Amino acid sequence: MTSSYRINYQLRAHKRDPLIEFIKGLLLTPFVLHAKPRKPVIAPPTVPVTGELTNRRGSSGNNGSDDEKNDYQEEEKPMVDANLQRYLEIMKSVEVMIEEHRRKALKGVPEHSRLHRIVPSVASFFTPLPLEAAFLVANAKHSIAARRFVPPSFNDIRRVLNTAQVMAIAPTLRLITFDGDMTLYDDGTSFTENSPLIPLLIALMRAGLHVAIVTAAGYPGDAVKYEERLAGLLRRFDMEKLSEKLLERFYVLGGECNYLFRCGWKQNEAGQSVVGLTYIQPESYQPDEMLAWKHEDIQELLDVAEENLKRSVASMNLKALVLRKSRAVGIIPSDTGIKIAREQLDECVLSTQQRLLEYQQMSADTKPAIPFCVFNGGNDVFVDIGNKLIGVQVLQNYLGAAPGATLHVGDQFLSTGNDFATRSSCCTLWIISPEETEGVLKELAPLLPAESE
Numbered sequence: 001m002t003s004s005y006r007i008n009y010q011l012r013a014h015k016r017d018p019l020i021e022f023i024k025g026l027l028l029t030p031f032v033l034h035a036k037p038r039k040p041v042i043a044p045p046t047v048p049v050t051g052e053l054t055n056r057r058g059s060s061g062n063n064g065s066d067d068e069k070n071d072y073q074e075e076e077k078p079m080v081d082a083n084l085q086r087y088l089e090i091m092k093s094v095e096v097m098i099e100e101h102r103r104k105a106l107k108g109v110p111e112h113s114r115l116h117r118i119v120p121s122v123a124s125f126f127t128p129l130p131l132e133a134a135f136l137v138a139n140a141k142h143s144i145a146a147r148r149f150v151p152p153s154f155n156d157i158r159r160v161l162n163t164a165q166v167m168a169i170a171p172t173l174r175l176i177t178f179d180g181d182m183t184l185y186d187d188g189t190s191f192t193e194n195s196p197l198i199p200l201l202i203a204l205m206r207a208g209l210h211v212a213i214v215t216a217a218g219y220p221g222d223a224v225k226y227e228e229r230l231a232g233l234l235r236r237f238d239m240e241k242l243s244e245k246l247l248e249r250f251y252v253l254g255g256e257c258n259y260l261f262r263c264g265w266k267q268n269e270a271g272q273s274v275v276g277l278t279y280i281q282p283e284s285y286q287p288d289e290m291l292a293w294k295h296e297d298i299q300e301l302l303d304v305a306e307e308n309l310k311r312s313v314a315s316m317n318l319k320a321l322v323l324r325k326s327r328a329v330g331i332i333p334s335d336t337g338i339k340i341a342r343e344q345l346d347e348c349v350l351s352t353q354q355r356l357l358e359y360q361q362m363s364a365d366t367k368p369a370i371p372f373c374v375f376n377g378g379n380d381v382f383v384d385i386g387n388k389l390i391g392v393q394v395l396q397n398y399l400g401a402a403p404g405a406t407l408h409v410g411d412q413f414l415s416t417g418n419d420f421a422t423r424s425s426c427c428t429l430w431i432i433s434p435e436e437t438e439g440v441l442k443e444l445a446p447l448l449p450a451e452s453e
């Protein structure tokens with residue numbers, strides 16, 4: 001099928017978030033109508049003006065015609081107040097639309113909501129979102145309403161949504177899950193001991209929350225590999241002498257949803273007590289559908305993905321290597337320092353997604369479709385068996401947390417990212433760096449119920 005819609009989708013949809021674009025469009029109207037540039041200050045003339053000049057500008061010191069006056073904002077404060085008021089009205093309206101969408105969803109007909117009609121791809125909302133209150137917080141930090149040349153941006157709205165989500169979920173939060181790369185630490189690096197996120201994670205555990213890292217990094221059943229990636233964090237847990245009860249609230253789920261580890265004290269090779277991770281056998285937490293995935297079906301799916309990735313590497317002449325694991329296949333730069341362009345990574349993702357969906361459609365009569373996830377990891381592309389939606393659901397069932405009491409924090413929420421899938425099963429925060437994760441956790445911490453240990 002070739003149509004303008006499809007071309008548009010291939011070119012743009014994977015780089016856009018429809019709800020954020022919708023809100024951005026609404027806020028643009030008051031910005032255009034009311035956030036006019038400041039009236040220029042005309043210094044009093046220091047030399048006698050000619051009669052001609054006096055006549056042209058007017059004798060009363062008025063510096064322009066009525067038309068020219070309308071080009072500018074006369075007063076500073078009223079502009080900010082009026083603009084803020086209009087932005088707040090819009091945020092309140094969206095808040096009300098989300099509430100209506102939630103009511104319709106509870107009745108089983110989310111497609112009847114006004115929001116769904118305007119933004120058909122809108123996800124589920126598991127809590128209300130106090131957008132008006134959140135906008136005030138964001139405005140205090142980023143002076144959104146005072147800006148005359150830069151309208152409310154994608155990032156402004158993303159942060160407002162995060163703040164609203166934090167405000168709404170704090171009283172009922174039970175499980176908080178984090179992506180790894182770019183959420184807790186920089187791409188491909190490890191958790192360092194001096195990360196400012198560590199005291200914040202410990203505070204979450206002390207407040208009685210279950211904390212889990214749900215990461216694409218897949219090392220089948222290998223606790224040591226995950227312990228290496230999280231060495232700084234585990235060492236700090238050790239130094240803080242956290243109790244076993246507290247450590248049991250911390251989990252790592254690797255390979256999107258495939259390998260679960262629990263934190264706790266254990267003996268190292270020298271017989272010393274250290275904080276580490278213990279592998280949990282899949283039978284004790286994976287649902288029957290997951291346990292039914294057949295090894296040969298997984299390998300066949302990965303074969304198809306690998307073939308497509310190899311073709312993409314060859315056709316775009318990428319300096320990349322194909323890496324095959326037991327439940328994943330991907331491409332990584334062939335040398336350190338090589339950066340693959342985002343467009344090329346997205347091309348690999350979209351073409352592989354398409355190829356795998358076609359493959360599953362063709363073999364639908366002979367084998368069950370195994371869930372998979374193809375994503376742009378920033379400087380690599382991976383196809384993983386399973387996805388973070390299943391990962392979050394596995395943890396929700398294992399730890400007893402409802403979607404409205406679960407929060408996933410990640411940086412890959414475009415449709416080519418692997419955090420995107422979690423939106424169907426829990427509340428989410430879309431951050432773009434470990435620094436922003438620190439920011440949202442600092443907003444969350446004071447709103448949590450008193451520490452229970």
Ligand SMILES: [Mg+2]
Pocket residue numbers: 179180181182183410411412
């Ligand atoms: Mg990430």
